[in-house]
Amino acid sequence: MATDRGQPGKTKRVLVTGHQGYVGSVTVPVLAAAGIRVTGCDINLFDRADFAPGGAVPDVPNIGKDIRDLTPADLEGFDGVIHLAALSNDPLGKLRPGLTQQINHEGTIHVAKCARAAGVPRFVFASSCSNYGKAGDGMIDETGALNPQTDYGRSKVLAERDLKPLADQDFCPVFLRFATAYGVSPRMRFDIVLNNLIAHAYTSGKILMMSDGTPWRPIIHVEDMARAFLAALEADADAIRGEAFNVCRTENNYQIRELAQIVAETVPNSEIDYAADAGPDNRSYRVSSAKIEKAIPGFRPEWDAIRGARQLYEAVKAAKLTVDDFEGRKYKRLAQLEALVAENRLDENFRRVGAVPA
Numbered sequence: 001m002a003t004d005r006g007q008p009g010k011t012k013r014v015l016v017t018g019h020q021g022y023v024g025s026v027t028v029p030v031l032a033a034a035g036i037r038v039t040g041c042d043i044n045l046f047d048r049a050d051f052a053p054g055g056a057v058p059d060v061p062n063i064g065k066d067i068r069d070l071t072p073a074d075l076e077g078f079d080g081v082i083h084l085a086a087l088s089n090d091p092l093g094k095l096r097p098g099l100t101q102q103i104n105h106e107g108t109i110h111v112a113k114c115a116r117a118a119g120v121p122r123f124v125f126a127s128s129c130s131n132y133g134k135a136g137d138g139m140i141d142e143t144g145a146l147n148p149q150t151d152y153g154r155s156k157v158l159a160e161r162d163l164k165p166l167a168d169q170d171f172c173p174v175f176l177r178f179a180t181a182y183g184v185s186p187r188m189r190f191d192i193v194l195n196n197l198i199a200h201a202y203t204s205g206k207i208l209m210m211s212d213g214t215p216w217r218p219i220i221h222v223e224d225m226a227r228a229f230l231a232a233l234e235a236d237a238d239a240i241r242g243e244a245f246n247v248c249r250t251e252n253n254y255q256i257r258e259l260a261q262i263v264a265e266t267v268p269n270s271e272i273d274y275a276a277d278a279g280p281d282n283r284s285y286r287v288s289s290a291k292i293e294k295a296i297p298g299f300r301p302e303w304d305a306i307r308g309a310r311q312l313y314e315a316v317k318a319a320k321l322t323v324d325d326f327e328g329r330k331y332k333r334l335a336q337l338e339a340l341v342a343e344n345r346l347d348e349n350f351r352r353v354g355a356v357p358a
């Protein structure tokens with residue numbers, strides 16, 4: 001791994017925040033397989049979301065702190081940080097709007113400043129294509145206007161804005177603007193588009209459309225996200241320092257109704273159904289992946305929606321997924337956070353009350 005100050009031949013150490021989440025639990029094994037020694041930092045908010053078809057949640061050392069409480073001393077000795085810990089869902093912003101900013105925006109800058117102070121050379125930030133928000137039908141690249149429609153999207157835009165000035169010869173922040181994730185993970189979510197459509201189709205025979213199906217939504221498999229993190233750790237710093245990259249495949253921009261059609265063709269005896277209040281959705285964007293293909297030539301997503309839908313269908317069948325499972329707190333981030341607050345296991349600032357569950 002060519003980190004900016006890395007010593008050749010030494011096993012590299014990387015801190016992954018949010019390593020026990022949907023993306024993190026797929027990313028850790030990909031890094032480990034590349035010979036990287038991984039430490040995590042997570043308060044394990046979604047320990048109910050274990051999903052056997054995704055395998056086991058990786059067991060690596062966990063600093064176990066809220067990211068808002070990390071100090072430079074916690075970051076000493078790492079060669080890179082992959083920063084995933086966040087409130088990761090558009091509707092979550094509505095639950096406590098200030099907290100999405102506090103954790104996703106200010107928390108990110110806090111972790112980056114700790115890393116920089118500790119001399120960590122690389123900081124890979126999990127940003128989002130929802131930064132573009134309402135971009136219409138045209139193909140958008142990284143120079144396109146940022147027009148986030150949610151607190152979540154705004155928090156990612158502000159984090160990128162404030163990370164960029166931290167870049168210098170010794171500190172290389174990079175912003176990966178991921179499409180919406182899909183695919184099987186040990187810590188599953190069914191509140192993201194393709195996963196949700198498959199879960200509906202399998203449990204009810206209906207592919208429930210919450211919008212009129214016209215919005216564009218690029219998607220990326222969670223394993224491709226993991227490979228993107230590895231590629232960003234290994235890339236030449238001069239090619240990526242302070243830069244944002246869309247991470248998807250240009251061909252993997254779908255209209256939601258196309259995804260619904262793929263699901264209908266994958267899940268036997270299922271049909272598309274429009275929710276009673278289905279209307280246009282403000283969030284629509286279609287993104288180009290040309291920039292990352294040029295800057296990091298070795299990286300290219302491998303999955304597409306048809307293969308992903310088949311993987312998801314086989315997994316929900318193996319897990320015998322029920323409506324209660326996927327409509328309740330188990331696999332829905334918003335519902336789980338609301339339940340933890342109601343049980344006084346999270347305070348009003350979403351800080352853990354009591355010990356972090358192992």
Ligand SMILES: NC(=O)c1ccc[n+]([C@@H]2O[C@H](COP(=O)([O-])OP(=O)(O)OC[C@H]3O[C@@H](n4cnc5c(N)ncnc54)[C@H](O)[C@@H]3O)[C@@H](O)[C@H]2O)c1
Nearest residue numbers: 018020021022023043044045066067085086088126178181
């Ligand atoms: N899932 C997607 O579609 C998608 C798309 C683009 C970008 N991303 C980004 O990728 C990252 C990971 O997303 P995910 O889908 O794995 O989310 P997730 O909710 O499954 O995982 C987030 C993890 O962060 C931890 N966490 C949250 N707040 C914390 C805090 N204050 N301190 C310590 N740990 C905390 C949680 O316990 C959880 O394990 C997020 O930054 C998200 O914005 C996700």
